Amino acid sequence: MVGKPLVSIVSAGLSKFGRLDGMYCREIFAEAVKEAFEKCPNLDPVKDIEALFVGHMGEAYEHQGHTGPTLADWAGMLPKPAVRIESACASSGIALRTGILAILSGLHKIVIVGGVEKMTHRTTAEVTEFLAMASDLPFEQWHGITFPGLYALMATAHMHEYGTTEEQMAQVAVKNHHNGTLNPKAHMQKEITVEKAMASKVVAWPLKLYDCSLITDGASCLILTHPDLAKKFTDSPVHIIGSGQASDTIGLYEREKLTTLRAARLAGQEAYKMAGLEPKDLDVAEIHDCFTIAEIIAYEDLGLCSSGKGGSLVEEGTTELGGNIPINPSGGLKSKGHPVGATGTAQAYEIYLQLTEQAEERQVKGAEIGLSHNVGGSGATAGVHIYRRE
Amino acid sequence: MVGKPLVSIVSAGLSKFGRLDGMYCREIFAEAVKEAFEKCPNLDPVKDIEALFVGHMGEAYEHQGHTGPTLADWAGMLPKPAVRIESACASSGIALRTGILAILSGLHKIVIVGGVEKMTHRTTAEVTEFLAMASDLPFEQWHGITFPGLYALMATAHMHEYGTTEEQMAQVAVKNHHNGTLNPKAHMQKEITVEKAMASKVVAWPLKLYDCSLITDGASCLILTHPDLAKKFTDSPVHIIGSGQASDTIGLYEREKLTTLRAARLAGQEAYKMAGLEPKDLDVAEIHDCFTIAEIIAYEDLGLCSSGKGGSLVEEGTTELGGNIPINPSGGLKSKGHPVGATGTAQAYEIYLQLTEQAEERQVKGAEIGLSHNVGGSGATAGVHIYRRE
Numbered sequence: 001m002v003g004k005p006l007v008s009i010v011s012a013g014l015s016k017f018g019r020l021d022g023m024y025c026r027e028i029f030a031e032a033v034k035e036a037f038e039k040c041p042n043l044d045p046v047k048d049i050e051a052l053f054v055g056h057m058g059e060a061y062e063h064q065g066h067t068g069p070t071l072a073d074w075a076g077m078l079p080k081p082a083v084r085i086e087s088a089c090a091s092s093g094i095a096l097r098t099g100i101l102a103i104l105s106g107l108h109k110i111v112i113v114g115g116v117e118k119m120t121h122r123t124t125a126e127v128t129e130f131l132a133m134a135s136d137l138p139f140e141q142w143h144g145i146t147f148p149g150l151y152a153l154m155a156t157a158h159m160h161e162y163g164t165t166e167e168q169m170a171q172v173a174v175k176n177h178h179n180g181t182l183n184p185k186a187h188m189q190k191e192i193t194v195e196k197a198m199a200s201k202v203v204a205w206p207l208k209l210y211d212c213s214l215i216t217d218g219a220s221c222l223i224l225t226h227p228d229l230a231k232k233f234t235d236s237p238v239h240i241i242g243s244g245q246a247s248d249t250i251g252l253y254e255r256e257k258l259t260t261l262r263a264a265r266l267a268g269q270e271a272y273k274m275a276g277l278e279p280k281d282l283d284v285a286e287i288h289d290c291f292t293i294a295e296i297i298a299y300e301d302l303g304l305c306s307s308g309k310g311g312s313l314v315e316e317g318t319t320e321l322g323g324n325i326p327i328n329p330s331g332g333l334k335s336k337g338h339p340v341g342a343t344g345t346a347q348a349y350e351i352y353l354q355l356t357e358q359a360e361e362r363q364v365k366g367a368e369i370g371l372s373h374n375v376g377g378s379g380a381t382a383g384v385h386i387y388r389r390e
Numbered sequence: 391m392v393g394k395p396l397v398s399i400v401s402a403g404l405s406k407f408g409r410l411d412g413m414y415c416r417e418i419f420a421e422a423v424k425e426a427f428e429k430c431p432n433l434d435p436v437k438d439i440e441a442l443f444v445g446h447m448g449e450a451y452e453h454q455g456h457t458g459p460t461l462a463d464w465a466g467m468l469p470k471p472a473v474r475i476e477s478a479c480a481s482s483g484i485a486l487r488t489g490i491l492a493i494l495s496g497l498h499k500i501v502i503v504g505g506v507e508k509m510t511h512r513t514t515a516e517v518t519e520f521l522a523m524a525s526d527l528p529f530e531q532w533h534g535i536t537f538p539g540l541y542a543l544m545a546t547a548h549m550h551e552y553g554t555t556e557e558q559m560a561q562v563a564v565k566n567h568h569n570g571t572l573n574p575k576a577h578m579q580k581e582i583t584v585e586k587a588m589a590s591k592v593v594a595w596p597l598k599l600y601d602c603s604l605i606t607d608g609a610s611c612l613i614l615t616h617p618d619l620a621k622k623f624t625d626s627p628v629h630i631i632g633s634g635q636a637s638d639t640i641g642l643y644e645r646e647k648l649t650t651l652r653a654a655r656l657a658g659q660e661a662y663k664m665a666g667l668e669p670k671d672l673d674v675a676e677i678h679d680c681f682t683i684a685e686i687i688a689y690e691d692l693g694l695c696s697s698g699k700g701g702s703l704v705e706e707g708t709t710e711l712g713g714n715i716p717i718n719p720s721g722g723l724k725s726k727g728h729p730v731g732a733t734g735t736a737q738a739y740e741i742y743l744q745l746t747e748q749a750e751e752r753q754v755k756g757a758e759i760g761l762s763h764n765v766g767g768s769g770a771t772a773g774v775h776i777y778r779r780e
Binding site: 024051056057058059060062063064065066067068069070072073077078079080081082083084085086087088094097098100101102104105106107133134135136137138141243245246247248249250254262263266376377380381 | 414441446447448449450452453454455456457458459460462463467468469470471472473474475476477478484487488490491492494495496497523524525526527528531633635636637638639640644652653656766767770771
């Protein structure tokens, strides 16, 4: 059967994304959980939820690890099992996958998966250093390269091999900033132009300020259950019909090519196969645009176009709202923001809204099939999920 | 059926525990994995292993997060999914539980679970600070209390309520140091006396140096598969027949009692129930003796004696090798060492050896049923597993 559900999403929540001064991770996460419970009044937060799997990338930001029970406590879930997953910027995408394992295992019937990060109280230098822990210590960190530099290597390789241009990368930013203006929870609510993006400060050539995603605070969550139980809680569940995860070398130096993320390709292939679908079947997708080049590479890795054609895809408007396959209607990491641990399930939250017709001004009309694509670090982890509406 | 297997352990590995100068986590973990593969020649490391779940507590020690794919790479497992679990000192106990979910889910047939930590290259002050991230930031860390202090609060509460003595705590240390002399991989290989322990430097009264576990480097792993497949790989699998996990408040200040860890009690009850067994059925157990008082409290939480009788249990010799229920034959965290992320699956490794008659001088004769008890931080996470031999 095409699209046999693995698990079903019966509710979801997202905190405001942005600069959330004076809040701890536990408080931000509680905001996301509150929305999920409010949207699903048939669910008893204390009795029904059996476990929590939460993505949290860095204990350094808050000097607080052991995040699982900390968040479970503030969300009213004690004494249920609560686990932190760390897969760099794919932490909550992998927490989602772990929640799927938990439901499929039969040991749990209803679980929360989610993610959280508090970053804006730190200086940019601190955030850059903490993020760098997700790259290779002996062969990357020690030599002073940080994530903008790593993605700049990918960008220059892509430009060299395929003729991708700085303007095409800027067009990703323009598109995602536009989408962000339609999302009240997005960090940035600002249209930009290609000219403005091109003129912005160089961070690591060819990547400029507007090629980089945002340092953001935020949290996200989903409530998952067995497909047979979903209708007990909601009339409009969203089913997860494909889940793929793969790994790659942590260091770029070990890879055959810099113009593709092998883990993302493999995760996508696994998810499509499980779902019985092809790229052309997608109606909407949230893609890991930590840098604009990452979105272009992701188009290719996910089969939305052939290798080298990602730049043209955005240039032609195919991935705009109203285009053939709208990508990042939420605004993406670029404009909605990138609280690293929260990003994976924030992508899933957007797909949940889209497939339940709750995405308001940015609704992709009649969307039935969605995909989320979450990448850790420079691609050593990737998780891809495919969703369909009831 | 009593003891219906959830999953089966077909092999296991443990690095040397101790001061492993000049080695990265990835290298230490590879040492553990190498042993597991050498012990199970029917298993093809590249083809057969489908996923890795690894406990790693602190990215700060090595300035290296994103541990899952990093370890998977060095262990020859790419591009398989690889996930880091962080549940403080229970990280690999919870990685084990996650691996069980993965097998039960049907998405994976054979997985590796394990854990790793590299700590000894850091100063004691640094290690103390990094460990403290697993306690509560606003209500514990900020006030300067670290883990010896938190467990000292539990110890004084236990002394006050039940009359537990410093000598009884010292006896835990003496017992575990003795066991450690029988374990060639243990960090410490040294007998101590109650007098020596009592005379050692006070760390946080009533806890003295010999009441505290060791700062250690090390890694551990298990290879898990579906019980129906186990005999394909080994004639002597060990079956996991019970798995319990629970959470509690991260801060001690929120708890009703300091003389028990509620999460450990609940996790134990869940594991016993799943296994269809009672405490009296156990032949051997590895218990989370991060401090000597923790082992005494664990006796009570696991039902090996009634509340308040833990001190007497060790005093009477019941938990010695040769006693009625030998506890920590490996030497425990106290003498084998406590590379925090590796501890949970290192406990399981010892139980695996005991139930397959591979524990040499410290073998508990005829052991058929074992238990491991892994605690995160001051008890906000606990994972308990019960094992039986084929």
